[in-house]
Amino acid sequence: MEYILIIIGAVFVNNIVLAQFLGICPYMGVSSKVSTSVGMSGAVMFVMTLATVVTYLIYHYVLVPFQITYLQTISYILVISSLVQMVEIILKKVSPALFQALGIFLPLITTNCAVLGVAILTVQKEFNLLEGVVFAIANAIGFALAILLFAGIREHLDLMGVPKGMQGAPAALVVAGILALAFMGFAGLV
Amino acid sequence: MSQLKNFTKGFIKENPVFVLLLGLCPALGVTTSAFNGLGMGLATTFVLVSSNVVVSLIKSQIPDKVRIPSFIVIIASFVTIVQLVMEAFLPDLFASLGLFIPLIVVNCLVLGRAEAFASKKNLVSSLVDGLGMGLGFAFALTLLGAVRELLGSGAIFGYPFIQGDGMLVFVLAPGAFIGLGYLIALTNLIKKNE
Numbered sequence: 063m064e065y066i067l068i069i070i071g072a073v074f075v076n077n078i079v080l081a082q083f084l085g086i087c088p089y090m091g092v093s094s095k096v097s098t099s100v101g102m103s104g105a106v107m108f109v110m111t112l113a114t115v116v117t118y119l120i121y122h123y124v125l126v127p128f129q130i131t132y133l134q135t136i137s138y139i140l141v142i143s144s145l146v147q148m149v150e151i152i153l154k155k156v157s158p159a160l161f162q163a164l165g166i167f168l169p170l171i172t173t174n175c176a177v178l179g180v181a182i183l184t185v186q187k188e189f190n191l192l193e194g195v196v197f198a199i200a201n202a203i204g205f206a207l208a209i210l211l212f213a214g215i216r217e218h219l220d221l222m223g224v225p226k227g228m229q230g231a232p233a234a235l236v237v238a239g240i241l242a243l244a245f246m247g248f249a250g251l252v
Numbered sequence: 253m254s255q256l257k258n259f260t261k262g263f264i265k266e267n268p269v270f271v272l273l274l275g276l277c278p279a280l281g282v283t284t285s286a287f288n289g290l291g292m293g294l295a296t297t298f299v300l301v302s303s304n305v306v307v308s309l310i311k312s313q314i315p316d317k318v319r320i321p322s323f324i325v326i327i328a329s330f331v332t333i334v335q336l337v338m339e340a341f342l343p344d345l346f347a348s349l350g351l352f353i354p355l356i357v358v359n360c361l362v363l364g365r366a367e368a369f370a371s372k373k374n375l376v377s378s379l380v381d382g383l384g385m386g387l388g389f390a391f392a393l394t395l396l397g398a399v400r401e402l403l404g405s406g407a408i409f410g411y412p413f414i415q416g417d418g419m420l421v422f423v424l425a426p427g428a429f430i431g432l433g434y435l436i437a438l439t440n441l442i443k444k445n446e
Contacts, residue, residue, distance in 0.1 A: 081425050082281070082351075083276075083278075083280040083428065084351075085277070086276040086277045086280060087276060087277070090273065090276065134354070135328050135331055135335065135354045136329060139324055139328050140321070140324070140328075143320075143324060144321075174358070175277050175355045175359075178354070178358050182351060182355075227441050228433075232433040232434065232436045232437040232440070233433070234433075235433030236429065236430050236434070238429040238433075239426040239427070239429030239433065240426070240430075242425045242426040243421070245425075246425070246426065
């Protein structure tokens with residue numbers, strides 16, 4: 063039950079993009095086509111889950127015992143960026159097909175604040191390891207849901223007569239705002 | 253390019269938020285009031301100026317292949333300083349900015365300026381660039397915060413301007429997206445008329 067609450071909370075109620083404003087850069091950047099959004103979502107899910115596990119272990123088995131929790135930000139960002147590099151290298155060797163699909167999105171993920179944000183939130187919310195993993199996967203699903211819905215709308219938006227000053231980013235942001243409005247309907251669910 | 257031009261480019265012409273669309277996460281996340289926007293903007297300015305200066309000073313010592321990780325470590329150190337100082341002296345602001353303070357590390361604006369500007373230019377130019385871009389960012393966040401605060405609760409910086417309750421939606425998440433959308437449209441208009 064507890065896990066179901068975490069999942070519903072992270073996917074719908076506190077959606078990572080539309081309610082918490084994390085991962086806006088890829089959200090605006092790669093959401094012009096549904097196909098690229100799928101690739102980005104896959105890469106985010108992969109890295110976010112891995113990063114949460116690794117940073118959880120580092121926090122509880124290195125930072126806390128040595129009483130250096132103030133190094134959290136520095137150590138997390140270093141771990142995440144090297145993790146992304148490692149995933150890239152391993153994926154290239156083990157599964158070239160998956161690498162082809164996720165390849166160009168992986169380097170972008172280092173500066174995706176959603177990954178670091180979820181890692182820090184897992185510590186702040188005092189989750190245990192399993193809860194942290196469920197939380198990370200649920201947030202990645204929430205990211206995928208938001209970006210896919212948005213990409214679907216943007217593909218149609220291209221065919222519409224948008225006023226000149228509103229073309230591009232402004233129209234996309236207003237659409238995201240309306241989407242966020244729709245997601246507010248989930249508030250109070252958990 | 254003169255230093256004055258270098259300084260002022262961040263406000264409208266190359267505004268990080270309205271034109272370059274960098275650092276949108278904090279721009280949307282913390283701007284529930286003008287004060288929060290200003291606080292976040294100044295914190296980012298400090299990190300940006302300090303990292304630009306350090307990167308510019310040691311750019312010849314950093315091997316090309318590991319420059320991005322080195323920049324990230326430099327930026328993360330300054331973010332930790334901001335985090336500790338703010339927690340000690342401005343606990344209220346720290347609580348309302350919350351997660352977005354450590355996330356300055358992954359603000360594309362800071363790394364972007366280190367990579368695109370400070371690693372190539374001299375100390376003074378990098379300092380001026382960091383200050384201009386940072387204040388441009390702070391300006392954008394304060395403006396968005398003021399607009400949302402005014403529409404949402406009828407006040408700016410806590411001083412009431414309009415009687416009544418205002419439109420709550422502008423303080424909540426959707427108002428951030430819609431407000432920023434229209435501010436970017438407005439910037440496009442200003443740039444076109446120049």
